[in-house]
Amino acid sequence: MIKPRALLWGAALFFTAGAAHAQAPDPAHLSLVAGYKAAFTCSAHFNAGREVEEIAGDELNRIYPDYREAMAALPDAVIDEKAKTVTVRYDGGARIAAWRPYLGCAQLPAMTGEGAAGTLPYVKSFWDRAAPIPLTERLSNDPALLDIAEAAFDRATYGAGTETTAVLIIKDGAIVAEKYREGFDATIPQRTWSVAKSIAATVIGAAVHDGLVEVDDPAGLKAWSSPGDPRGDITLENLLHMSSGLTSPTAGNRTDDVYFGGGRVVDHAITNRLVAAPGTRWRYANNDTMTAMRVLRERMNNDQQYIEYPFWRVLLPLGMEHTFLETDWNGDFVMSSQVWTTARDLARIGLLYLADGVWEGERILPKGWADYVATPAPAQPPLTRANGAQMPGYGAQFWLFGERHGLPEGTYAAQGNRGQYLVIIPARNVLVVRRGFDDGGGFDIAKFCADLLAALEG
Numbered sequence: 001m002i003k004p005r006a007l008l009w010g011a012a013l014f015f016t017a018g019a020a021h022a023q024a025p026d027p028a029h030l031s032l033v034a035g036y037k038a039a040f041t042c043s044a045h046f047n048a049g050r051e052v053e054e055i056a057g058d059e060l061n062r063i064y065p066d067y068r069e070a071m072a073a074l075p076d077a078v079i080d081e082k083a084k085t086v087t088v089r090y091d092g093g094a095r096i097a098a099w100r101p102y103l104g105c106a107q108l109p110a111m112t113g114e115g116a117a118g119t120l121p122y123v124k125s126f127w128d129r130a131a132p133i134p135l136t137e138r139l140s141n142d143p144a145l146l147d148i149a150e151a152a153f154d155r156a157t158y159g160a161g162t163e164t165t166a167v168l169i170i171k172d173g174a175i176v177a178e179k180y181r182e183g184f185d186a187t188i189p190q191r192t193w194s195v196a197k198s199i200a201a202t203v204i205g206a207a208v209h210d211g212l213v214e215v216d217d218p219a220g221l222k223a224w225s226s227p228g229d230p231r232g233d234i235t236l237e238n239l240l241h242m243s244s245g246l247t248s249p250t251a252g253n254r255t256d257d258v259y260f261g262g263g264r265v266v267d268h269a270i271t272n273r274l275v276a277a278p279g280t281r282w283r284y285a286n287n288d289t290m291t292a293m294r295v296l297r298e299r300m301n302n303d304q305q306y307i308e309y310p311f312w313r314v315l316l317p318l319g320m321e322h323t324f325l326e327t328d329w330n331g332d333f334v335m336s337s338q339v340w341t342t343a344r345d346l347a348r349i350g351l352l353y354l355a356d357g358v359w360e361g362e363r364i365l366p367k368g369w370a371d372y373v374a375t376p377a378p379a380q381p382p383l384t385r386a387n388g389a390q391m392p393g394y395g396a397q398f399w400l401f402g403e404r405h406g407l408p409e410g411t412y413a414a415q416g417n418r419g420q421y422l423v424i425i426p427a428r429n430v431l432v433v434r435r436g437f438d439d440g441g442g443f444d445i446a447k448f449c450a451d452l453l454a455a456l457e458g
Helices: 004-023 027-047 052-057 065-073 114-119 143-151 195-209 236-240 286-300 303-318 343-354 369-373 445-457
Strands: 078-080 085-090 093-100 104-107 164-171 174-180 339-341 399-401 411-416 420-425 430-436
Touching (some): 027 052, 027 065, 093 114, 143 164, 143 174, 164 343, 174 343, 195 236, 195 286, 195 303, 195 339, 195 343, 195 420, 236 286, 303 343, 343 430, 411 445, 420 445, 430 445
Antiparallel strands (some): 078 085, 085 093, 093 104, 164 174, 164 430, 399 411
């Protein structure tokens, strides 16, 4: 018989070993965190011209709580100005991100060397054509309007923990107010986070206009084409509505393996199983957006044409010369989040929607596409929280606001993590762009827009 003292001693060894094991760094987690640092340093430096100290204070500050401890322990990123790469080493390996013109930074697969950067997709020079038509400016001197724009930067009026970097207000096609935080201006892009989803919807809208896809057709992905695969019933519209029915571990399905892990869209976004009939359940999912763009790639069946299509059909006509559409290393757009752009370039997207898809006399989007993205999807998110807060509805990759938010009916918005917003208010012919690096509860965009509308009417 084992004596009680011996039993306790053995148990102590077990729990001590277990605790030590629990405290050991997880190589998979360290790889993700190093990838995060490499990706953001690469994009902020080469897309936006930001220096390491600035990046540490903004892009690498207020990050996911579960990344913070490991991030603080990582060595400095190594920037190779000639090769246009960023390397971040960690205990067990290194993560590398490589920059390309127009396509920004892509992460190389984990455990690969810098030589793999030569296999990344590239595009030719686009901006050798005429300079884009400048946005019209009629800057207001109305103290009420300017005070509200100023209040967006005070870190308190529209939410504790907010950090505004840019505010741009357009009324009747002209900029009436514009302000930037120190370190930013009209030419310095930021990551859009999920505002990219609305840009993806714009690219897909152009493809619908060009007859490349139809929203009510089955997605038709090769990976879903086996006989009896129920995912074959998923339509492009289901994906745009966030109602594919595919499983995701959490709402928003933290797609860290693609965003920061060097994973491919085809390995992570389209491989999930079906858990609800398509079109019957709303669930916010980065995967649905990435899959929608993958549908376009497979329909085009020409990788180089696909990688250039958003530029020729959307960015160049609109004059979005400070926008970078980032991809995975396999050449799939990660347009659920990884777009870098400026407040003014976002405003150009908004103006396109206010004009129902026409820009300088050229139709970019199908007639009625603006109404399409702003029409409530059949399956909706919860619209009221337990505390009575009124949440926005959902259209096709845009969020829907109205009177219950203190805004005119028909208001819709692109919005993303850390306080990225493009709000389109057709009833008042107004656009509001707000960029930031928020932490905490977030920026109260509905109140901000309501205050701006009241000032514009005053």
